[in-house]
Amino acid sequence: MPVALMKVHLCHKDREGKDNNIMSKEIIKIENLKRDFTMGTETVHALKGISYTIHEGEFVTIMGSSGSGKSTMLNILGCLDQPTSGTYEIDGVSMKDLSRNELATIRNEKIGFIFQSYNLLARTSAIENVELPLLYNSKVSTEERRERAIKALEMVGLADRLHHTPAQLSGGQQQRVAIARSLVNNPVLILADEATGNLDTRTSYEIMSLFQELNKQGITITFVTHEPDIATFSSRTIVLKDGNIIQDYLNDNIQSAAEELAKLPKEDH
Amino acid sequence: MRVLNLLKIAYKAIVLNKLRTLLTMLGIIIGVASVIAMLAIGEGSKESIRTTISSMGSNMITVRPGEDDRGPARGSGGDVQTLTLNDYKEIKEKSTLLNYITPVVNGGGQVINGSNNWPSTIYGVYPEYLDIKVVGLQSGSMFTDAEVQSASKVVLLGQTVVDNIFPDGEDPIGKLIRFNSIPFTVIGVLEEKGENTFGQDQDDIVIAPFSTVQKRILAIDYLNQIMASAASEDDAPEAVTQVTEILRAQHKLLDYEDDDFTVRSMEELISTFSSTSEMLTVLLVAVAGISLLIGGIGIMNIMYVSVKERTKEIGLRMAVGGKGSDILMQFLIEAILISITGGVLGVILGLSATVFIEKFLHWPTSVAMYSIVISFAVCAITGIFFGWYPARKAAALDPITALRYE
Known part of the structure; x- marks a missing residue:
């Protein structure tokens, strides 16, 4: 078992056993998180008081049918949306009283977000798309920005596609660009919202194997999906239903996406 | 950022x-x-x-017979015969703000040179006319006061008239032409002025001594207008007032009576x-x-x-x-x-x-x-x-x- 995963299990035990272990660093800690939406006169309770902790190095999938609140959950984790009540800490910092600008800085420096529909800038080369988050970080120089963007694209296996625009890339490649963009700011946490939802099985597995690689390098990942097979690649699964957690379990039998990919019938091309 | x-x-x-x-x-x-x-x-x-308008002489003041005919119901000013040579003499004598003044009579007719003829307008004026209109001579000379007195049969032609009755380009000076049936000697050609803004050809003009035109051609005893020029552009409005007063006294108009003439400065025309x-x-x-x-x-x-x-x-x-x-x-x-x-x-x-x-x-x-x-x-x-x-x-x-x- 890889070292990173060992650590995850240890951490998890701490959480379960309410022990304090200095080795485990809490990346996400939410308590009694609620999110209400007002639709006309009706109030929809999308999240009804959720609490959990994610430790450094974990690969968590959040599952649930549509309407279960999993995307709302993720948007709040990504500081794209604000909870109605409850506390939320990233890397030990409470998000509760942060201003819009401070939240933007958190998104810029601590979080990498990956969307189902990639959300790349049209007619813009892969490298420029990847550079985007760093443009909003004044600490990064032009040269460093370029360097880091190239490195991130190399990590996702697109070293030879630096100057292709989204229209010139396949769906899987576009999602890789989006992943590179989420990596480029060295985030403590990567959040993926149905990142494989628009992709075929083979490409999905390719992307999942990429996520597993990144996780092995110590990056904490939270992945929203409704596909059970995707969940088998993660180390922990949280299942939501109607705004409540109904299951939270460690995966004892983590599948390797690379191996599963090899088992798929070869496509003839 | x-x-x-x-x-x-x-x-x-x-x-x-x-x-x-x-x-x-x-x-x-x-x-x-x-x-x-x-x-x-x-x-x-x-x-x-x-x-x-300024190039037409911005100090110019004109006196026409009849009431102010500006406005939509435009009467025919030419039919009114309230302006006479005595009016001219009175203004000339009493006005202090005018440099030059001339009576004007005018009428249409044919200018004829051999087989060429051209319809134009003849103006009977005093030599001061040139100074008032700020127009020079291309060639020849202006007639003199003496020639006005003697009603000499001499004319000056505008370029358009010259072009039409001397189509071969000969020098018109000294040539004998006729206006209607009356023979005239050409003594000068006016400087070309071209069209004015209203599309009028300012060179389609014949100028002759006042008395010649009044007596020999038109056979009238009244004036079509009096033209004058104020000493300066600034004097023009006051000159208009002065001329009006002189003429009202001359015409013995009572206070409640309207003017039977119209005095206008170029300045007014410009503003119109x-x-x-x-x-x-x-x-x-x-x-x-x-x-x-x-x-x-x-x-x-x-x-x-x-x-x-x-x-x-x-x-x-x-x-x-x-x-x-x-x-x-x-x-x-x-x-x-x-x-x-x-x-x-x-x-x-x-x-x-x-x-x-x-x-x-x-x-x-x-x-x-x-x-x-x-x-x-x-x-x-x-x-x-x-x-x-x-x-x-x-x-x-x-x-x-x-x-x-x-």
Whole structure:
């Protein structure tokens, strides 16, 4: 078992056993998180008081049918949306009283977000798309920005596609660009919202194997999906239903996406 | 956030969407250019009227018989016979503000030289006429007071008349011609003046001694008008008052009686025509204003829509860490770049159009500085505001709301 995963299990035990272990660093800690939406006169309770902790190095999938609140959950984790009540800490910092600008800085420096529909800038080369988050970080120089963007694209296996625009890339490649963009700011946490939802099985597995690689390098990942097979690649699964957690379990039998990919019938091309 | 990065982002966004940028600019370009060109035409015609009238002698004062015939119900002033040579003598004697004065009689007829003839108008005047009208001689000389006294049969011709009755280009000086049936010796040719603003040929004219025309040709004992020139342009209004008083006394008009003559200075004429062209300018300004308004609405629409449709992009930029102020600055810079560039191109296009109109349509034009400033300012400000306003709204959304905007 890889070292990173060992650590995850240890951490998890701490959480379960309410022990304090200095080795485990809490990346996400939410308590009694609620999110209400007002639709006309009706109030929809999308999240009804959720609490959990994610430790450094974990690969968590959040599952649930549509309407279960999993995307709302993720948007709040990504500081794209604000909870109605409850506390939320990233890397030990409470998000509760942060201003819009401070939240933007958190998104810029601590979080990498990956969307189902990639959300790349049209007619813009892969490298420029990847550079985007760093443009909003004044600490990064032009040269460093370029360097880091190239490195991130190399990590996702697109070293030879630096100057292709989204229209010139396949769906899987576009999602890789989006992943590179989420990596480029060295985030403590990567959040993926149905990142494989628009992709075929083979490409999905390719992307999942990429996520597993990144996780092995110590990056904490939270992945929203409704596909059970995707969940088998993660180390922990949280299942939501109607705004409540109904299951939270460690995966004892983590599948390797690379191996599963090899088992798929070869496509003839 | 470094300004340099923002400039880079804005520049990339503009370059990446050349067509959108161009279409947005087009509204500004056309708005600015049309206003400049239209006002240039209005100002130009106003100025041309002014200069033509001044070149006719801006100190000039005319006295015509009959009441003031300006206005819609224009009577035929020529039929009124209230002006006589005694009036002329009285004014000449009593007025202190006039340099030159001459009685004028005029009538139409045929100018004949052998087999060539030409219909024209003959003016019977005193030699002072040339000084009043500010017209020189091309060749020959003016008749003298003595020739007026003796009712000599001598004439001076305008260039148009010369061209038509001496088609072979011979020197008309000393030649014998006839006006209607009366023979005259040509003693001079008037300087060419061309057409005036109202399209009248100022060279289609024959000038002869006053008494000759009054007695031998028209056989009348009244005057068609009296022409005079004030000592200076500033004296003209006062001279008009003075002449009016002299004539009222001369005509023994009682206080309640209206003038039976009309005294007018060129200054008045200028203001009459200026007010006409002023109206033209007002009309053009109104049209320009409307096109500016429509242009502005166009700019507003295209800016609004092009920013609105980028709400999702704004959401993404915020999701990867762009602050609201960064987004706003980006769109503001974009709007400024587009509006300023469009405005400058519009000014250039407007000025070129003006040159084109002047050169090829031969309309007088004059570019007014204020038209450039106003049109540029209105279009630029509209462009910038409506580039900034929807961006501000989008930047105030939660990132996720902006991202989900369709």
